[in-house]
Amino acid sequence: DTAVSQTPKYLVTQMGNDKSIKCEQNLGHDTMYWYKQDSKKFLKIMFSYNNKELIINETVPNRFSPKSPDKAHLNLHINSLELGDSAVYFCASSQGGGLTQYFGPGTRLLVL
């Protein structure tokens, strides 16, 4: 059973397009996160949600909009994609903050 799943796994798109990445966790956790990993493998938190409420918004451009329809899902919509958005995006979840986080397999986004 997949604990944290993301779709799609790969995303290749043109500059200026709008795209979404979906994340689901079946662990019953109440906190979910989005991270961005750049080409140098540096991993940085973007957002965290607790019970559908936004807790962390780490100075991410407004083009990125997370949405949590319920506590098992956290989607990421990106408007007007730019070349610099190319990265691997990871979803993660935990039971509460500051505890072990469980990561999804990542979505590899390439903006051409």
Next chain:
Amino acid sequence: SQQGEEDPQALSIQEGENATMNCSYKTSINNLQWYRQNSGRGLVHLILIRSNEREKHSGRLRVTLDTSKKSSSLLITASRAADTASYFCATEPIYNQGGKLIFGQGTELSVKP
């Protein structure tokens, strides 16, 4: 925001040898965690050490934490080819909101058979 620094950036050893990776951080923390990332995969949690702990063991892993020096080390004993991966430390700042973890830039470990 501040992030941890890992040292070395890359480490290549023979199977059976021990691997030691170090992590330094800048802010006061509640806990420090180590994660492994295999190539093309997500991160997997290895071990968590709280700020009031000095050493922790899990199987072949040994983690130490020195809060006075703001540093931690991860030791993998009797390494195996399957240990080849990137290893990241992550700190939970003491002012933490919402489970924020600050990740280091990772150590790439290569274990040659």
